Amino acid sequence: MLRRTVLQLLASTGLASLWAGSASLAARGSVDRIRPSDANWPTAQEWEALAGRIDGALEESRSALEAVMEQSGGAVTEEGLNKLVNPFYLQDFSGSTQSQGWLDGWKSVQSAKVGIPKTAKDVSELVSFARAHNLRLVIKGGGHSYYGQSNAPDSLLVWTRDLTGIELHDSFVPEGGRGAGVPAVSVASGEKFIDLYGQVVVGQGRYVQGGGCTSVGVGGHAQSGGFGHFSKFGGMTSANLLEAEIVVASGEILIANAYQNSDLFWALKGGGAGWGITTRLTLATRDLPARFGFIGFGVQAQDERAYRALVEAVIAVARDNLVDPAWGEQIHFAPDHKMFVKMTFIDLALDEVRRIWAPVLDLAAGEGYSFTEELVLYDTPARKWWDLEFRAREMPETIVLDQASSKAGTRFFWNGDNGETNVFWAGYESAWLSQGLLGEAKAAMLADTIIDAAKLVRFAFHFQKGLAGASEERLADARDTPVHPSVLDAFALLLVAGAQQNVIEDVAGQEMDEPALREKAARIKGVYERFRAIEPDTGSYSAEMNFHEEDWQGMAWGDNYPRLLAIKNRYDPDGLFTGHHQVGSEVWSRDGFVRIGGDSG
Incomplete structure (x- = not known):
């Protein structure tokens, strides 16, 4: 539906020629990017000359897996696996990304060369070299792309690690x-x-x-x-x-x-x-607000009738309280009649937070329910929220101290986030959920959908990723962006995903479990389809959507896509910067090496 809308808009605005013109660029001549195996790959002397023109470094790629295997003599150890789920350790290596790949989509592969600029001038030299030699160019910052946008085989990687300040x-x-x-x-x-x-x-x-x-x-x-x-x-x-x-x-x-x-x-x-x-x-x-806080707990209902009452209570709390600038983060629903709250709040007294959640907490304390995760409720001075010394002293259980990277002892990541690193994705779906779903007219339908979907796989509502309830000033700021406009009316973003962690080929016990991944993928798709049945026309978050989504242009940006494409053709007419689910990438092969013709829509 969104796909058709975008195509109709392209035609009605006269921008269809830009899209078609982008596809027709294949007629300019050779459009294949150059690989190291090609005769016209830059010579050693040309690479050396490039290195001499930049203040940064030009080097070969290296991965975190190579490092831990070397340190252990080729064995898989608990220490090594712990390093591989530390995001900061992974970021010490040009050849590692936060995700290992996606089922039937991509695998993390190291680049042929790595440029590490220190200045914008260095970046300019690297970009100009890639353009002059028709190289596949990729950029890595934190390496968090779920789509493999920061890695590609046979490419020149620009690693922004040393662009600091x-x-x-x-x-x-x-x-x-x-x-x-x-x-x-x-x-x-x-x-x-x-x-x-x-x-x-x-x-x-x-x-x-x-x-x-x-x-x-x-x-x-x-x-x-x-x-x-x-x-x-x-x-x-x-x-x-x-x-x-x-x-x-x-x-x-x-x-x-x-x-x-x-x-x-x-x-x-x-x-x-x-x-x-x-x-x-x-x-x-x-x-800065005065205080930031957190409330977390997990509940299991004994049967579907009790679960329905729990879900209905959560919907009512969300409708009456959570569509508000004071609230953020997540509520999860899972098989076996489970529900988990992991919410942040701003400048609310703890007694007020207890009052807001009392309908759910009182129900969960009664017959037919049990707490799977005990209540955690705290607040801190807002200035201390990201303070390592304070966290390590006052609430060490909330963080994992980075003790393995090149900056060991100086940074932390949240306890639980390491489950999202060094994973091979079975699937990942998102959809913005409009605040109308919380109203009395649709609340029963939303509850039915939650209960049905939760039988398949765990999913979450991310309240901080929907802007319904934000101030008019923040909403006005958001309107002046190309992000899909459904974010403005969304009380939350539905996220459902699944993966296998620490896949290591040819190592017993670490091989990819493809049947399990395919089963996860089917369950993830099932949850997504159930919510799409009640919310068919909203968008998906461009950074957290299905790798295989065919209408990624419409889902990510809606009616803003034609304008984005026109801008892309102005600043990058030859597609030097291309990657999966990037504006203009519909005229490139999935690996980004070959410009393809035909209907890009």
Whole structure:
């Protein structure tokens, strides 16, 4: 349905020629990217000359798996497996990504060469070299892409690791702008959010909107839209973008903001990857709330009748309280009549939080229910939320201290997040759920859907990834982005996924269990289809949707896609930056090496 809508819009706006023109570029001549096995692959002397032109490094790829196997003499050890689920350890290696691959989709493969720039000029040199030699170019920041966008065989990888630096501004005015400035922070694209929070929130007592996973790289996150623990309060990361420095396909270093290169600036605010390589981003900062808090517990009902009462109570709590800037994070539903609450809140007294959740907690304490996870309820000064020393001293059970990476002892990730690293995905689906589903007219239908879907596999409602309930100011910011507009009315984002962790080929006990993955994939699809039956026209989050989604353009960006495609053709007409589910990638083979003709729609 969304696919047809996009095609109709293309025709009605006269932009169909841009789409068709993009497909017809195959007629320009040879369109295959060059591989190391080809005669015209750059010579050793040409690579050496490139290395001499950059301040950064040019090296061969290396993976975390290679490192741990070497350290253990080729054996698989518990210590090695623990390292491989540490996101910061994986980020020490150019040849490793947070995901290992996707069933029937992609596998993480190392690049032929790795460029590690230190400056925007270095990035420009690497981009110009890739363009001149027609190389497959990929970019890696935190390496969190579920679609394999930050790796490709036979490619030149630009690894933004050494693009570092954070600068706070009391009054920032974008280049070319006028008038009063606003508080902001400029951050190099290779930085991770844990370090940004450390300087802005912990160090300066200001709020900056960023990702929930502490290891996420700033550059790629902002381009996807970007959500964190408190997005109903702070908005999307992309909507807080004030300015970007970016190297585009021509090799030019551009400043994009509301006053210059404004079309590119709009595309960067949620249009996904593939516009170039951002080297510096400037994000608005805001007054920091006084306190952040968390409530978590797990409940199991003895039968479906009791489960229905539990689900109905949760829906009522959500309708009456959770569609509000004070609330974020997740509620999970699972087989065997289980439900899990893992929610964050802002500036609410603990007694008030207990009152809000009393209908669910009182029910769960009664006959027919049992707690599978005991109630956890706390709050902290907001300035201490990402403070490592405070967390390690006051609530060490909430974090995992990074003790393996090159910066061991200085960073943490949330306890539980390591279940999402070094995994091979069976499937991943998302759909924005409109707040109308919580109303009395549709609540019974929503409850039926939850109960039916929960029989298949565990899924979650991510309240911080829907902007219903946000302030009008944050909603206005979000409207000025290309993110699918259904985010504006969504009380939450449905996420359902499944994977196998630490797959190691040819190692007994670590091989891929393909039958189990296929069964998971079928269950994930079943959950998604049940929610699509009651919410057919909303979008999916571009960073967290099905690798195999055919209508990815419409699902990710809706009616904004034609404008995005026009901008893509202006700044990258030859598709130097291409990757799965990236704007314009419909005219490229899945591996990004061959431009293909025909109907791109």
